[in-house]
Amino acid sequence: MRNDRGFTLIEILITVAIIAILAGVGVGVTTTLVRMTRGETGAQQLDGFLKRHREMAVARRRDIEIRFIAPNQVQSAQRAVPDPPAATPAPTVLETMTFEGRIGYRLFPGVPDTPNLFGNATEVAVGGTAPTMFSSEGAFIDAGNNPVNATISLGIEGDPLSATAVTVLGATASIERWRWNGANWTK
Numbered sequence: 001m002r003n004d005r006g007f008t009l010i011e012i013l014i015t016v017a018i019i020a021i022l023a024g025v026g027v028g029v030t031t032t033l034v035r036m037t038r039g040e041t042g043a044q045q046l047d048g049f050l051k052r053h054r055e056m057a058v059a060r061r062r063d064i065e066i067r068f069i070a071p072n073q074v075q076s077a078q079r080a081v082p083d084p085p086a087a088t089p090a091p092t093v094l095e096t097m098t099f100e101g102r103i104g105y106r107l108f109p110g111v112p113d114t115p116n117l118f119g120n121a122t123e124v125a126v127g128g129t130a131p132t133m134f135s136s137e138g139a140f141i142d143a144g145n146n147p148v149n150a151t152i153s154l155g156i157e158g159d160p161l162s163a164t165a166v167t168v169l170g171a172t173a174s175i176e177r178w179r180w181n182g183a184n185w186t187k
Helices: 009-060
Strands: 064-069 073-078 092-098 103-105 124-126 132-134 150-156 159-169 174-180
Touching (some): 009 073, 009 092, 009 103, 009 132, 009 150, 009 159, 009 174
Antiparallel strands (some): 064 073, 064 132, 073 092, 103 150, 124 150, 159 174
């Protein structure tokens, strides 16, 4: 006769096994997502910094230099208006931001350039002649007033799944964030 008051040992073991399998799969997926998300915070910070200073350059009608300072800082400086014959003063530093959570400028072996193909020979691949800046018209330019494209690669040392990148299209200064998912770049 079957006892209707409880579960058999086999039923309990099968239930525990199913829960263990689902928990194991969930932990693996969660760990990967956490690693990818940790890397993305740096790209979000840089994206916001660049957009804010581009808008500032247009609103103030002044060129704003952007300086990428290794290993994990970015700085903005407002350029003075030349007033010949007086010497033009040095740019005034507006803001220095340090990336959070061990994020810094990094390239990872086996991680290719973003789909924009602006280059990834170095962690901060910016074309043209330094300094680079947002112009008062809103473009991203070099010292010769030529539009330049840029790819800034970020991540946490030793963790390729934290790889992210921010690209800047020189002529319009449009900014895109990219995340490496282990196989390809996604927006």
